[in-house]
Amino acid sequence: xxxxxxxxxxxxxxxxxxxxxxRTARTADEAASAYHELGSPISVVKAQIHAGGRGKAGGVKxxxxxxxxxxxxxxxxxxxLITHQTGPQGRVVHTVWVEKGSSIDREFYAGIxxxxxxxxxxxxxxxxxxxEIEEVAAKHPEKILREAFLxxxxxxxxxxxxxxxxxGIPAELIGKASKxxxxxxxxxxxxxxxxxxxxxLVTTKDGQVLALDAKINFDAxxxxxxxxxxxxxDKNEEDPKEIEASKYDLSYIALEGNIGCMVNGAGxxxxxxxxxxxxxxxxxxxxxxxxxxxxEKVAAAFKIxxxxxxxxxxxxxxxxxxxxCDMIAEGVVAAAREVKLAVPLVVRLxxxxxxxxxxxxxNSGLAITPAASLDEAASKICGLVKGGRx
Amino acid sequence: MSIFVQGDTPxxxxxxxxxxxxxxxxxxxxxxxxxxxxxxxxxxxxxxTGEKSGAKLPVFDTVDAAVRATGAKASVIYVPxxxxxxxxxxxxxxxxxxxxxxxxxxxxxxMVRVKQSLAGKPSRLIGPNCxxxxxxxxxxxxxxxxxxxxxxxxxYIHKPGRVGVVSRSGTLTYEAVWQLTSxxxxxxxxxxxxxxxxxxxxxxxxxxxxxxxxxxxxxVMIGEIGGSAEEEAAALIQSGGCTKPVVGFIAGTTAPPGxxxxxxxxxxxxxxxxxxxxxxxLQAAGVAMAPNPSAIGSTMEALLTRKGxxxxxxx
Numbered sequence: 001x002x003x004x005x006x007x008x009x010x011x012x013x014x015x016x017x018x019x020x021x022x023r024t025a026r027t028a029d030e031a032a033s034a035y036h037e038l039g040s041p042i043s044v045v046k047a048q049i050h051a052g053g054r055g056k057a058g059g060v061k062x063x064x065x066x067x068x069x070x071x072x073x074x075x076x077x078x079x080x081l082i083t084h085q086t087g088p089q090g091r092v093v094h095t096v097w098v099e100k101g102s103s104i105d106r107e108f109y110a111g112i113x114x115x116x117x118x119x120x121x122x123x124x125x126x127x128x129x130x131x132e133i134e135e136v137a138a139k140h141p142e143k144i145l146r147e148a149f150l151x152x153x154x155x156x157x158x159x160x161x162x163x164x165x166x167x168g169i170p171a172e173l174i175g176k177a178s179k180x181x182x183x184x185x186x187x188x189x190x191x192x193x194x195x196x197x198x199x200x201l202v203t204t205k206d207g208q209v210l211a212l213d214a215k216i217n218f219d220a221x222x223x224x225x226x227x228x229x230x231x232x233x234d235k236n237e238e239d240p241k242e243i244e245a246s247k248y249d250l251s252y253i254a255l256e257g258n259i260g261c262m263v264n265g266a267g268x269x270x271x272x273x274x275x276x277x278x279x280x281x282x283x284x285x286x287x288x289x290x291x292x293x294x295x296e297k298v299a300a301a302f303k304i305x306x307x308x309x310x311x312x313x314x315x316x317x318x319x320x321x322x323x324x325c326d327m328i329a330e331g332v333v334a335a336a337r338e339v340k341l342a343v344p345l346v347v348r349l350x351x352x353x354x355x356x357x358x359x360x361x362x363n364s365g366l367a368i369t370p371a372a373s374l375d376e377a378a379s380k381i382c383g384l385v386k387g388g389r390x
Numbered sequence: 391m392s393i394f395v396q397g398d399t400p401x402x403x404x405x406x407x408x409x410x411x412x413x414x415x416x417x418x419x420x421x422x423x424x425x426x427x428x429x430x431x432x433x434x435x436x437x438x439t440g441e442k443s444g445a446k447l448p449v450f451d452t453v454d455a456a457v458r459a460t461g462a463k464a465s466v467i468y469v470p471x472x473x474x475x476x477x478x479x480x481x482x483x484x485x486x487x488x489x490x491x492x493x494x495x496x497x498x499x500x501m502v503r504v505k506q507s508l509a510g511k512p513s514r515l516i517g518p519n520c521x522x523x524x525x526x527x528x529x530x531x532x533x534x535x536x537x538x539x540x541x542x543x544x545x546y547i548h549k550p551g552r553v554g555v556v557s558r559s560g561t562l563t564y565e566a567v568w569q570l571t572s573x574x575x576x577x578x579x580x581x582x583x584x585x586x587x588x589x590x591x592x593x594x595x596x597x598x599x600x601x602x603x604x605x606x607x608x609x610v611m612i613g614e615i616g617g618s619a620e621e622e623a624a625a626l627i628q629s630g631g632c633t634k635p636v637v638g639f640i641a642g643t644t645a646p647p648g649x650x651x652x653x654x655x656x657x658x659x660x661x662x663x664x665x666x667x668x669x670x671x672l673q674a675a676g677v678a679m680a681p682n683p684s685a686i687g688s689t690m691e692a693l694l695t696r697k698g699x700x701x702x703x704x705x
Contacts, residue, residue, distance in 0.1 A: 114498060114502075114587055114588070116587045116588065116617045116618065116619075117617075117618060117622075119501070119502055119505040119506075119588045120502060121499075121502065150506060151499050151502055151503060152503070189499065192497055192498075192499055194498065219497055219498045219499070221471060221495045221496060221497045221498065222497035222498070222499065222500075224472060225472075225497075263561075264561050265559060265560045265561025265562060266559065266560075266585060266614075267557070267558065267559020267560065267561065267562035267563075267585070267612070267614055267641045268559065268560075268561040268562040268565060268641075268683075270562075270614065270615070270641040270642040270644075270645055271562050271565070271639075271641040271682075271683035272683075273644050273645065274641065274642070274643045274644050274682065274683065275682050275683060275684065276644075277643075277644040278682055283644070286645070319561045319564045319565055319568070320544070321521075321542060321543060321544040321560075321561065321564055322413075322542055322544075350565075350568065351544055351547065351564065351568075352544055373684050374565065374683055374684045375682060375684035375685075
């Protein structure tokens with residue numbers, strides 16, 4: 001689960017990470033009063049969306065008066081902000097964060113993620129602040145320092161100092177920076193984060209170490225033990241189809257193409273998308289109905305696919321193990337009848353109770369094209385959906 | 391005869407009285423797996439009966455008690471995600487040699503702690519979030535070969551034989567196994583290592599085990615985007631750690647970046663974890679890559695024909 005910058009800063013502050021003082025605003029007037037309350041001649045208005053690259057896209061403005069704050073907020077709120085991470089449609093800004101300006105001396109990077117090979121969280125730090133860490137890794141891999149740590153121990157002081165000295169934090173600020181690194185590590189473990197990043201981390205001319213921007217993603221599997229974090233979810237940032245899918249415990253990701261896919265299992269779902277593209281088509285989504293798919297889940301999944309107006313054809317690919325083909329077939333037939341399906345539908349069934357499943361499809365009276373293999377299914381649906389959007 | 395499990399491996403189930411534990415233990419009994427008991431804290435002293443198999447098994451409060459009473463060597467875990475990490479550690483503490491964790495959705499930091507706890511212990515963990523491990527049983531060369539199915543895979547798609555299968559995926563493994571079986575190519579053992587970022591057994595562990603197994607002649611390896619486990623497998627093969635013929639497939643060639651994997655995580659692992667990088671690494675190591683998921687079986691058939699091994703493996 002992703003959260004906004006202002007929410008990440010609120011959490012990090014609680015864990016002992018110094019952040020600039022700020023206020024949220026949902027209207028231009030609120031932004032003007034936030035400027036007043038902060039009482040700082042120079043402040044910054046920042047658009048709050050779940051995507052990076054806001055600065056270059058005009059989502060971060062330095063303001064020197066309440067009027068400027070009002071104008072900056074008015075220019076962002078209610079409008080779509082398009083960054084290199086949002087896709088061409090952008091994300092609508094519902095909240096801005098107004099914070100006190102800082103007299104930045106130097107910019108650094110600090111972030112924690114899981115190292116799969118070690119099976120441990122690793123703190124990365126770099127002298128190249130402000131730049132995306134992916135870019136630093138590609139251009140200057142030697143400038144990323146790493147310290148792995150045990151969740152029970154946290155980041156030891158010596159590890160924090162090694163990082164701080166290593167990236168060139170001024171000697172008089174090593175203590176403050178080390179404390180910040182340790183607090184970030186504590187936040188990562190205590191809040192079950194999957195990513196916790198401060199970029200840029202800045203040293204200021206008045207001797208402070210501050211988190212100027214912050215990004216936190218939570219491990220969705222651990223949210224059950226952090227019920228207090230549920231309020232941080234912002235459904236405005238999610239695709240309505242993805243929200244609907246999550247209600248039925250379906251794993252759905254909206255994509256750009258025009259062939260809707262319904263598959264059981266993540267690996268097979270990805271392989272199905274690959275095969276569709278191999279035949280010149282373009283998948284409209286990733287949809288894993290899971291191993292324990294019921295008739296109801298299948299029907300819900302089918303309706304979500306249909307609700308995507310880009311979908312010009314549907315491919316169902318099920319390898320029944322626990323999921324039984326006859327039950328899947330019943331769900332597909334029931335849903336196709338209910339929505340009065342008007343686009344081509346290709347179904348490939350294999351596995352448990354496959355014969356009964358194929359019978360149900362055949363006897364349904366619906367225009368369902370059967371396929372014996374994944375390759376055949378992809379070829380057929382791509383043939384039926386000619387042209388497409390791409 | 392196989393790796394990790396044989397027809398006579400005694401197996402217990404942790405979470406046997408839950409819906410999944412009950413259903414799949416019954417299925418395992420029907421397949422012929424030597425199930426010897428189950429564990430559910432608070433239900434020790436009762437007994438469990440399989441609905442279809444009619445098998446009757448003793449239920450214990452602790453894994454330790456189950457091991458002492460039954461001599462179990464393997465345990466399969468179906469307990470809910472919130473308690474699964476604890477269940478894995480309990481199995482290891484009781485001396486279980488092979489722990490197969492089917493449970494999906496275990497918090498990542500729980501698995502980090504489990505991995506630390508298991509370090510230095512002799513137990514092998516397979517999973518979590520995996521279909522399990524199966525050494526197929528059935529008639530082969532006129533002899534009834536005993537099988538061992540630990541997990542949720544449908545038993546009937548398998549056939550005893552000499553191809554080893556290892557995969558990060560569930561249903562995509564069934565797809566590959568079904569293609570092999572349809573072509574008359576049986577399997578020695580099929581191992582699902584699971585799709586979670588922190589897991590117990592890696593491709594390299596399974597490849598090394600297949601290399602050492604005299605009854606495995608060829609290997610199918612199915613990877614996915616993300617992480618670097620496939621690149622590590624390629625390095626093992628390149629360095630001569632696995633010399634048997636390998637057919638590979640990587641799912642996710644067309645998956646959009648950034649949707650499912652954290653970029654920062656991929657960077658640490660030294661690479662972006664893309665399908666293209668993985669395919670290139672495996673090809674450079676001499677692995678025969680299937681061009682699409684429908685061609686995994688036929689790619690193996692062609693490779694074995696080229697090497698003059700097809701008659702033996704089709705047996």
